Amino acid sequence: MRMRIAVAGASGYAGGEVLRLLIGHPTVHIGALTAASNAGSTVGDHHSHLFPLADRKIQETTVEALADHDAVVLALPHGTSAGVAAQLPPHTIVVDCGADFRLRDASAWARFYDTPYAGSWPYGLPELLRDDGSRQRQHLLGATRIAAPGCYPTVVSLALAPGLQAGLIQPHDVVVVAASGTSGAGRSLRAPLMASTVMGSMSSYSVAGVHRHIPEIEQNLSAAAGESVQVSFTPLLAPMSRGILATCTARLRGAVTPEQVRSTWVETYADEPYVRVLPAGRWPTTGDVLGSNVVAMQVAVDVDAERVIVVAAVDNLTKGTGGAVVQCLNLALGLPETAGLPMTGVAP
Structure with missing residues (x-):
């Protein structure tokens, strides 16, 4: 049917x-x-x-x-x-x-x-961790009303939630700088989004705590941590049509080894088809996820700065928008969650 x-x-x-x-x-x-x-x-x-x-x-x-x-x-x-x-x-x-x-x-x-x-x-990010060990997926099964997540909150939340849920990183020193393609601003014709303005140039916007996705990011990460999380978020506009590359950092909580950090992220997402923790030393690019429903990420520890660094890439229009919608529809309709959703990107 x-x-x-x-x-x-x-x-x-x-x-x-x-x-x-x-x-x-x-x-x-x-x-x-x-x-x-x-x-x-x-x-x-x-x-x-x-x-x-x-x-x-x-x-x-x-x-x-x-x-x-x-x-x-x-x-x-x-x-x-x-x-x-x-x-x-x-x-x-x-x-x-x-x-x-x-x-x-x-x-x-x-x-x-x-x-x-x-x-x-109900919030439409199935993979999102909660502090009780569950995931948001269970709240979407058979739901009749679902709020699909924003593109920046998707990539940032999935990048940092494992460390917060496991208590490995502090909740009050989280810094995110993320570059997005111009499609994230929609189709309206505006001078800052014109090709002559964007080509060969990068710029920041909605700086110093005014971007509309901040409360959504903090809501998601607080749900994973079980306590209030504060985020400093700076978005950048990159000369590309689609994609987000987010660099997310947070201070370590206590004596944690790089091996413990990496194993936490790998084990958290081992069974998630659309979240991929890359092999050690391989860093994500927006080109790798173009057209796919995948968030690709790498996690490392800056030992001297005592910070975890997670770099994550997503196609803001696929997993960041349309793919999230279809994933949620599948869960709500009782269909296989992966139906109709690509796991591979387009290259070159």
Whole structure:
């Protein structure tokens, strides 16, 4: 039996990546495709690489268009998903790509977003560790409402959670510097994202504790640690279209050997198909994970500085967005978690 899935916001980067993956899904039928200002155009007008769907018309986003489906993916701007989701039947599985339902703390939402707090849904990062030894996966099985994670929180949370859950690193001296491709900012035309501005140049943005993903990262890492975690996060814009390379460091807690640190990460992710701790000495690149649903990482210890360093790479549009959505849909629909999701990247 094929599951019928609708995608709202089908003309954007997130919606396009969800569609790319659903096209190859063995048990999915792609239903209604909707958008706001791009209603009336075709998929091919926005995603020329999606040949099987190129002639499909994009409808206006209405509850009537979305309601008659097994699942609905909301790839809408932040602050707009809540109103649509509230009108969908309670039995319809809804996965939101935006931030509307990710945060459990209403005050954190109010600090970083300018729309009313809509509440929280089960958080859609299956591999995320919790302090009791469980993983977030168990909260997604059969769920009807799921908040897909942000791209930076995905890679940073998975990179640091093993050390925090095991008590190997301190929770109040966590520093992350992460470079992202321009697709992470969406399709809107803005001068800082134009090719003439980005090519041959790197820049920082949302510096000094103002990036919207900070409360999400801290929420995830605190859940793994069982105590409050504070993160200094600096994002960089890199001259590439997609991918994130995150360098995450934290101070060691007590006398811990490099061998203990490495074995903790390796054992934590040994059975996770989409998290790969690379062989010692091999460092991840964004090119390795391009188009795949994999987070690749390496962990090492700076003995003199007494810090753990984890470098992790992810495709912000696949595992960082569309792949996370499909992974969550599989769990919610009772399908194999890996269905329709690539484990290999594209090279060169």
